[in-house]
Amino acid sequence: MNLELQQFKAEFFKALAHPLRIRILEVLSEGSKNVNEIQSIIGSEGSAVSQQLSILRSKNVVFGSKEGTSVVYSLRDPLVKDLLQVAKQIFDNHLVGTISLLESMRISEN
Incomplete structure (x- = not known):
């Protein structure tokens, strides 16, 4: 079971890797x-958007529903929005850490 979960996570993150x-x-x-x-x-x-949507669809991250002559895309799971927000918070934390390091280096040089 644990191996299946790890495999799912790996495939899921591959789908996000662009x-x-x-x-x-x-x-x-x-x-x-x-x-x-x-x-x-x-x-x-x-064409680029369609290609990437196709990958996201094949990995079950988004789904499309036909509305008239076009296909409307949605997130398959609304938790993806939360995941993206957490990724931004992690990025912000790394950025704050880097800024702090640069500031401390600048102070120690003076």
């Missing part, structure tokens, strides 16, 4: 969107 996929997930954290809306918000080519 800056454009992270940006797409951030956009979808704000609500469901179709490809054109995502493309417009991100400022990226539709």
Whole structure:
């Protein structure tokens, strides 16, 4: 069981391992969107967005539902939004630590 959970986590984090996929997930954290809306918000080519959505869909991170002639994408699990927020907090903590280190180095040089 533990090995299966570790494998799931590894595959899940592989699905997140691209800056454009992270940006797409951030956009979808704000609500469901179709490809054109995502493309417009991100400022990226539709083909790139579609390719990354395909990967996220294949890893069951997002899902698409047909609405008229377009597909609207949503997060499969709303906890992904929380995960992205925690990742930002970790980044901020690292940044604060780096700034503190640089400040202490600057003070010790004077």
